[in-house]
Amino acid sequence: GLLLELKTVEHYFNLGYTIxxxxxxxxxxxxxxxxxxxxxxxxxxxxxxxxxxxxxRVPLPFDEVLKDKxxxxxxxxxxxxxxxxxxxGAPIDGxxxxxxxxxxxxxxxxxxxxxxxxxxxYRFPVNFLFLASSPMMQxxxxxxxxxxxxxxx
Numbered sequence: 001g002l003l004l005e006l007k008t009v010e011h012y013f014n015l016g017y018t019i020x021x022x023x024x025x026x027x028x029x030x031x032x033x034x035x036x037x038x039x040x041x042x043x044x045x046x047x048x049x050x051x052x053x054x055x056x057r058v059p060l061p062f063d064e065v066l067k068d069k070x071x072x073x074x075x076x077x078x079x080x081x082x083x084x085x086x087x088x089g090a091p092i093d094g095x096x097x098x099x100x101x102x103x104x105x106x107x108x109x110x111x112x113x114x115x116x117x118x119x120x121x122y123r124f125p126v127n128f129l130f131l132a133s134s135p136m137m138q139x140x141x142x143x144x145x146x147x148x149x150x151x152x153x
Contacts, residue, residue: 004133005038005053008098011131012051017041020048026080026087035076038098040088047093050077050084055133057102062110070097070111074122094125100133 009019021040028034039051054069077084077095085091101107111128118126 001055001133004055004098004100004131007131007133008039008051008053008129011098011129012039012041016044020088020090024087026083028080028083034080034083035073037084037088042090048088048090049094049096050092051096051098051129053098055100055102056104056107057100057134059103062104062107065104065107066111066114069099070114070118071121073097074118074124074126077124078122092124094127095122096127096129098129098131100131102134 005022009022013019018041019039020042021037023036023038024040025036026034037050038053041049041051043049052073054073056065056069074095077092081092097111099108099111108128108130115126115128118124
């Protein structure tokens with residue numbers, strides 16, 4: 001959701017990355033919608049990364065998350081790489097999935113274990129960033145309730 005996208009932008013901004021684009025849409029030559037880029041960042045070392053914010057907070061089968069939220073997006077990026085790089089104005093040096101896994105215990109380990117195969121299949125360096133994006137709950141004193149918004153890695 002939107003909160004995860006905002007937390008992703010904040011995360012990279014706080015690390016000194018340059019936010020190149022956020023929420024920009026790609027259309028094909030016929031004007032048909034292809035995809036939206038959640039965030040495009042440039043690292044302090046000059047690497048350009050596509051960052052896709054994906055929420056998986058409700059209980060979901062891990063293979064379904066991989067197929068529907070990761071592989072589908074990587075396939076789109078692979079099929080439209082030239083157009084994406086032209087739109088961004090730089091080569092794509094990697095793809096990061098900023099993911100809120102919610103209560104899906106073990107999904108982070110599962111996804112990290114898929115990186116090598118994803119890189120082989122889609123020819124992008126792939127990484128995952130795990131962020132919590134639920135709205136922060138506070139008690140009367142303003143203190144976080146139920147752990148608040150802790151970041152997971």
